[in-house]
Amino acid sequence: MSGNAALVRMSRIGKRYGGVQACREVDFSLGAGEVHALLGENGAGKSTLMKILSGDVTDFDGQIEIDGTEVLFGAPTDAQAAGIAMIHQELDLVPGLSVADNIFLGRELRTPLRTVDRRRMDREARALLERSGVRIDPRRPVGELRVGEQQLVTIAKAISLDARVLIMDEPTSALTSTEVERLFDVIRELRRVGVGIVYISHRMEEIAQIADRATVLRNGEIVTTFDPRTLTTAEVVEAMVGRPVQTLFTTPDTDTGDELLRVDDLKLTASRPRPGRRDPDGISLTVRAGEIVGLCGLLGAGRTELLETLYGVAPTGTRSGRILLQGKEIRPRSPRQALAYGIGLVPEDRRASGLVLFHSILANTVLSSLPSYGRLGVIARRQERAASVTMADRLRLKFGRLQDEVGTLSGGNQQKVVFGRMLLTDPKLLLLDEPTRGVDVGAKAEIYRLLGELAGQGLGVLLASSELPELIGVCDRVVVLRDGRDVASFSTAESSEGDLLAAAMGETAVIGEGR
Amino acid sequence: GTTSDRTGGSPSDGASKSCKGADGKYTIGMSQANVAEPYRQRMDDDIRAAAKEVPQFDVKFADAAQDNAKQVADVDNYITQQIDLLIISPNEATPLTAVVKKAFDKGIPVLVLDRKVDGDAYTGFIGGDNVQIGSEAGKYVAEKLLPNGGNIVELKGLAGATPQAERHQGFVDSIKANPKIKIIADASGDWLREKGQAQMDALLKANPKIDVVYAHNDPMAEGAYLAAKSVGREKEMKFIGIDALPIPSGGIKAVEQGRLSATFTYPTNGKEAIAAAKKLLVDCGTIEKSQVLPTRLIDKDNAAKIYAEENPAG
Amino acid sequence: MTEKRSIVATLFRFQSVFGLLAVFIAAIIFSPRKNGAILFVSADNLANVVRAVSEIGIIAVGMTFVILIGGIDLSVGAVLGLAAVGSAVLMVESDWGFLPSVLLVLVIGLIFGALQGVATAMIGIQSFIVTLAGLQIARGLARIWSGGQGVAIAYGDGPHEAPNSFALLGERTFGGLVPIPVLIFAVVAIAAVIFLRVSAFSRHLYAVGGNEKAARLSGVPVVRVKIAVFAICGLLASLAGIVHAVQLNQGSPNDGIGYELDAIAAVVIGGTSLAGGRGSVAGTVAGALLLGVLNNILALNNIDSNIQLLIKGLVIVAAAALQRLRPAS
Amino acid sequence: MTEKRSIVATLFRFQSVFGLLAVFIAAIIFSPRKNGAILFVSADNLANVVRAVSEIGIIAVGMTFVILIGGIDLSVGAVLGLAAVGSAVLMVESDWGFLPSVLLVLVIGLIFGALQGVATAMIGIQSFIVTLAGLQIARGLARIWSGGQGVAIAYGDGPHEAPNSFALLGERTFGGLVPIPVLIFAVVAIAAVIFLRVSAFSRHLYAVGGNEKAARLSGVPVVRVKIAVFAICGLLASLAGIVHAVQLNQGSPNDGIGYELDAIAAVVIGGTSLAGGRGSVAGTVAGALLLGVLNNILALNNIDSNIQLLIKGLVIVAAAALQRLRPAS
């Protein structure tokens, strides 16, 4: 494949952000009809490299050739004109506009009168979405969609560009395995018609499945390029991290203690129902001290909503059923209250709900635990710094200085900051919503190790995840949700990914036939 | 004495039509340009007080808050309400002419206060004469304060406002006689006390010798006084203002208490307006088309007396 | 499910119209009566109500555009004053014809707005501060141009008289019932509604307000959109200034003080979010009418002007609170 | 490398101070001279400059807090007027003592601000609209309380005289050099700077302005923070009103019109982002002083008031443009 005349050739690419060398002397090529995976730890420079190719980042060293001729992009539109489209890691959609409007933004279809041809846009948008196997009403505002659905819209949008080069930066981070499978079908079809695809993901199993070639970046430099079918996951991971990482998806089974959380037939009827939300509709489960319980479900099964309800941020409405923490009934009405009970939440969307992106790493890490540094409302700077440094070390955060803006960290490292913030509050029960979304394998291992350690100290964890291997590997037990109800519960020691998936899909799972 | 003149012999037809004698009940609409100006608030207050004495009258008030368009709407609304008489103190002449004419043509008698409207589609005008006031102030400065000449600074009203131009013109004309009197600087205080103070801060800085501060209204004169006082120079110069409102924060009190040397009344015409309305509606009489009230000099000697006269209740 | 959802959504979409309806009904109830007739609903009075809001309404349409892209324009009142002065000076003092005067004034508003757009979009200064400065500059220019005085407009064919065709703009039409300013407002509003529905530009505008980065990545010409929107707003403000001049027979440099706040209030009451990306011109029209009806009914009842301030403040808050009832986003 | 970067960063951090310095130097150059002395830099004049901005400055400190949480407060000018009226009426007409009057006035401002905070934080109405309504309400209340007229303040021990202790607030201290209002402004500003540096509350405030949702999920009591911030802003506006009353020897309900825009201009020129989450009180102080120096030098040179408007507009834009030069974030 590398023998093919390259569609894209990037040579000696360098890019520096302040003190950080995001890319250094990178040579990268992509052939027509090739799926080239780009791997690396968080902050390795994958997104930066691709932003350079897609015209988003314009000041860099080195050169780019397309079909053998050098190009110079001044803006993303230039790259699009040259046939390069990119699905960005951070979903960049306009919440107020409809799905169809978002897909055709900037190149609206017109009637002969030069007005916008809504009908045709709706029709084509629907066709595009169906091609990737989803049914979303193209007239719905994107802001109403779930993160996963938004990701599908972004994919449809990129596909609609009919690009010759399609860059996918973590396109599946919010998708469950069903949607991932459909996406792979689409990718295979694109490959057949000669589209070159750059595929970035932290899900190792996907790489072996779809990629023809893989390149590993570490600290902005290329470490190796290989055929993914020839290497084991462990070898790939070692190349990425630079050292062997063992026992990825296992946490030591700790002795579980007393019952920490009991949810009894929890139901929530929102007084002003929001379309597409799946509030708890009769959920019962328990979490013991020292136990890690997984929440499994398809897109929109209601995992996020359950965690939100437990954390006191559900919409107002009538609630029935009970929530007991250490045997006492609680009614969390705000995060503040939940935190006082000893419940912490790591939200799903770190940029929108987790971080103040332009504030410092320090300020973001200590935000939830401020009262513990100093007294009388005056902060003891040394204490808070110490706490922040300790937490950064513990999570192996990759950063320059504590005063740097958290938004300049790579995605995975941003996730660690949110995680660390909750740990600093010393919770009894930790609610995790897709905590490893966009987190590299090395960091994942660290997070799992940490979870195991915390569980060993008696912390209870409720972990919602779309990654089945993670659920199986990390959790002691997995509860499966469907349509806002708990439908099954498995001990991970005795069950497989297939069991979970079957339970999650239930009888309504026939939509994606052929699998 | 009241200077008056009869322009055009036409006795107001409107009056005869709306007059229902002493048994009638009358709704009077008062359209004020901007009650945020103390002078105009006092005008409303005077009208209110005078109307209390006429049991047949029920006066409504509207405030245009210095917006011509709003004042047009206010008058329109009075027309809709079918009031019996309109008193208007226009924000500006031209913009209100049409709507005043509309009311007048509908048979509503119109009394215009303070500022005229264009043309003669109104029943009567009652106002002061700003040129004359400026000239009285000039005369006072030339004869009483600076017979041997001296330096004046002038604090003007809002740039572009007619009274500002007139008070300036009258003043300049009447100090011309004495070439030793010089206006060495001026600044615009926008009629406001704090603006007068801030401008005076700078004027004091730039001018080491000031003998008289002539402000186009009392609030600016007070502001100038405060500025001079804060650098200990208030004794070096005299302050004169205009308006002489008989209210606690007005110029008469300031003269009485020695901050201002003199001020000149600018009549609010409130009492006179109600008297005219009574004549038209209750007595079925006619009124002068134009009634110009004279100004009065207020100085240390008469301030207390006049203040008491103007506030009979206390 | 979807059925129900869309009905509810539609209802909420038009809730600013409901607010207007509520105020309208309240106005009828609280209207004074004379000889059995409800004064508020007389044709004359209703025409007055709409005429009184037509200028604010025209401005508010432009303001809606600016707010939709997440900006704000504080200069509109001053630009109105500048345009009013311009019309008067050109036609009366310079004896220009109707069309050239009006065109020049509109172009001045357009350019003034566009320059503010440039400062916002290309230099990146927050629009609040750009247009706050623009307010002062426009006001200063108007004062200088007019010599500080209102310039009276007389009509006729003689020298220093404005052409009669200009006077027509202030008349009434359709049997003396509909004032032309109301007609102009209606045309502007309808044109804007249609424009926002059918044009590609409007998608770009919502996108810039909703997620500027996404818009840029999608190839939306963000800078051009911003400049265009501020230019449109300036244009409409100067159109309002022309209407203002003809209604008051003068161009005064001090006209339009504080109109920006009224216009913004109309936009926000109409359900457009100051954060950008969400809102509609139809809502703005309803918001402007609501304010007009409120002013009118308070005046018809001769409510004391101070109490009026209190009531208006409370109604504005109430109307805005009503907006919050929409399904959260 | 890091060394160099941090020096640059520090420089940019204080760039609003640089703006001030630039204007200061320009003022010296353009200052008129008398007998060889540069009028602008005389101690007297500098004291005047600061005294003239002390009220706006005090307000702007509170405004900084509000803007830091991503809000805006348009009611401050009206609250200043209300407080000025309150001080005058209580001390002169009701013959209250110094302390009770001042305390009551401060509490009124605090509560007024807090109520606006409640409407914003709990009902969720945009602060622009809440405080626009608040402006009208405060102005209406002030007019009603004062009877529409300014209430003159005379000092003494007799009936209807304000206590002499109140007059002291308007005097000068430190050998007649420093006006007390300046001292009050300085104390407020320094207290605010320290407060924002050391308090846990300030972290919450910045977080709410930076990303409200993230702040809430992190356990920040968002509603309480917002209410507190609006309350502080109301408190400081009424403090400014007290200072205003004593400086002008009267409380007038129409005082403070338009002060909100000056205060916002000071905040933004000082580098605080209207989007919230970014900015400092030190910058605001520099911004307020910049505006004060600008006003003073224009007045010292007797610049025509219309030209002043133009110059001020351009300087504001220039100062804001300077802010944009900070290293991109």
Ligand SMILES: Nc1ncnc2c1ncn2[C@@H]1O[C@H](COP(=O)(O)OP(=O)(O)OP(=O)(O)O)[C@@H](O)[C@H]1O
């Ligand atoms: N706008 C920016 N400003 C400053 N530093 C940046 C910026 N964007 C990226 N960086 C830095 O450049 C490095 C590479 O970032 P990049 O986003 O390319 O990593 P990545 O490989 O995509 O990581 P992830 O897997 O977490 O998405 C990181 O150290 C990051 O902190």
Ligand SMILES: Nc1ncnc2c1ncn2[C@@H]1O[C@H](COP(=O)(O)OP(=O)(O)OP(=O)(O)O)[C@@H](O)[C@H]1O
């Ligand atoms: N239509 C909607 N309107 C508003 N909020 C929504 C809507 N749909 C989902 N949400 C909220 O958006 C967030 C993201 O939804 P999300 O993408 O997490 O669904 P999911 O993770 O696929 O499914 P699950 O509900 O099982 O977590 C959640 O807080 C959810 O409550």
Ligand SMILES: [Mg+2]
């Ligand atoms: Mg990345």
Ligand SMILES: [Mg+2]
């Ligand atoms: Mg979820």
